[in-house]
Amino acid sequence: MNVLTEWVRYGEKGEYSAFIARTNKLQGKVSAIVLIQEIWGVDAHVQDIAKRIAEEGYAVIAPELFSYQGIKPDYLQDDAIKRAKKYMDTTPNPT
Secondary structure, three states: OOEEEEEEEEOOOOOEEEEEEEEOOOOOOOOEEEOOOEOOEOOHHHHHHHHHHHHOOOEEEEEOOOOEOOEOOHHHOHHHHHHHHHHHHHOOOOO
């Protein structure tokens, strides 16, 4: 099934953004899911989840909760996230 994705802006002045995924076969009323991001924002992992849910026939919206005017804070820029994840991989697992 072909999944269509796009980033959209919403709000009175378009100040918020969200990732949308749906199939090209959706017509009329369909069930929709609001997918809430993890701490990293709407990253590649969250986008992948949205696409997989869309393949099952749902429309999916994943709002980027930490951005404003389409801009993420510095600590959520891709390079900062990569550094944080790399650091987390070096810490002992508390099991």
